[in-house]
Amino acid sequence: MSGGLDFEGWTCPVPLRDTPTVVMGHGGGGAMSGELVEHLFLPAHGTAGNTVLGDSAVVDVGGARIAFSTDAYVVKPMVFPGGCLGDLAVNGTVNDLAMAGATPLYLSIAYILQEGTPLTEVRRIAAAAGAAARAAGVRLITGDTKVVDNGSGDGVFVTTSGVGLVAAGVEIGPHRATPGDAVLISGDLGVHGVAVLSVRAGLEFDTAVSSDTAPLNGLVAAVLATGADVHVLRDPTRGGVAASLNEIARTAGVGVSLEERRLPVPGGVADACSLLGLDPLEVANEGKLLAFVPRDDADRVLAAMRGHPLGAGARRIGVCVPEHPGMVVARTALGGTRVVNMPIGEQLPRIC
């Protein structure tokens, strides 16, 4: 897709009507996931036309500004280099709250267990969830457990939900992306996806990549403490940076221009992607954030990120532009440009 640009804007290449049943791509966090939400869930829920069912919502409850978020986790295998289902599920919901500028406070955790799963595995996952909650400074305060028969599940599925408090004056969301904003990333790309792939049956390869799963609320607090007018925060999970930036560009009606040579892709990730034909921009991250901040605030936000252990590799990767609204374009190392498309379906099933 390098070469000439198509500026006619993005339309879903796979209309929902062409897939009468659920396919893996509906869970990929890309265009097909968006289709399912936009054309099935929102109308069915009676909430079409809203921007609801995003990663989190901010609402008023009794005078408090509450962020509320939920995520289901079905990662396979349940244990992978650098983490497991338990800490992934806690960190993921902590991060969704943090990306709304909220201080994450309380989490719920619902387990769907498959009959026959060793209790030692269940315990390992639950212990990792507990440890992750303590590390993030949140409390697991309510939960549920259901069991499904053998053949109707796969080990353990976990759904976490969370509530957090949004301070007065904090207004962070994709709609605020503005031409001129610097686009920052807090560190290396594609690490989680490659770590999980590295232990998948039949796909093992020689790499030392460990998942980056981590709670980002501390890093966000450090960024907000600079006083910068942070416009957008987003953790590029399923669908990677490509999906997150495309969503932001479309929501705000702006363009995003990336410098490909500035993208921090570690060697292990680059090797794995090369071997498997993946684009590192589409691979899931679980401990990184994208930030859109006014150009004049970029240096102090970068300095704040680099002063935090989870942001040591922070760098500027691009800029928000008025051209090609709704599209993400990368300037390649060779000086050309290419469109960074919204991923369509599921290149890495059950990555989180």
Add this chain to the structure above:
Amino acid sequence: MSGGLDFEGWTCPVPLRDTPTVVMGHGGGGAMSGELVEHLFLPAHGTAGNTVLGDSAVVDVGGARIAFSTDAYVVKPMVFPGGCLGDLAVNGTVNDLAMAGATPLYLSIAYILQEGTPLTEVRRIAAAAGAAARAAGVRLITGDTKVVDNGSGDGVFVTTSGVGLVAAGVEIGPHRATPGDAVLISGDLGVHGVAVLSVRAGLEFDTAVSSDTAPLNGLVAAVLATGADVHVLRDPTRGGVAASLNEIARTAGVGVSLEERRLPVPGGVADACSLLGLDPLEVANEGKLLAFVPRDDADRVLAAMRGHPLGAGARRIGVCVPEHPGMVVARTALGGTRVVNMPIGEQLPRIC
């Protein structure tokens, strides 16, 4: 178990260590579910010794008293007489919030879809969830969708979470059950469980029982409007009235004495239970509540319930007593007594 009483208190007859793997009984809402939470999840989460992981939790967020709850739903079949997975999942979380005395406000919904599930089925469930949310006066404001491969799921699993607001002065919980309290039920017992069973393969029988799935927040509002000092509210879902009353009795260290002849068991439920060897007290309800209220408040609470469409069949079924703390005892129609035990495992797998 009729005849002589055993007052030595209840101990779990199936220690966790005797089941090295997850069994269906861990999801039954009875003793084995309790064991799993007490001996595995709470210690693993690092929250042992707390009363956390109940149906809901009430916490302070930014000065507001917030109730927070989550439940996973894996009911089989997904559509049953009187409802489906979608409305069940919304009503269930609405009810968990209402049982804490909260006004339910916002819900999240996370779907785990199995590859190959017809999208028409997904749409039907989502539409039922949306309709149930509107009926309950709550909003679905955030969500997530994951897809698992064929053989790793079973149609659709739904996890709903919810937040609600608890008014000042409202303090409702199982710890408040007090000797002398009247024990009330809002209507017929065992209806949901029998409705689901009636369509299970191989268990079909001639019955016109439809699930009672319904949002109970309106009924709770009517009860609270009486100004009565409501001590405990509980929706007796998995494990039925037997599990709920045993939990309350043990939490508060009180006894519960039931009048068996006052238990409202409709004919269809009685017939099905007789055929299948089930105790109606152990069968799941999804639109009923138990209330513990001071004796002097009982009449006006009953009147308020009966004035609401979902409480028309409300009646007094027993009393909270200082004797046999932690135990539930029923006076039988023949004048004897029997212990109403905590159900052990899973008599009706995947009932919700």
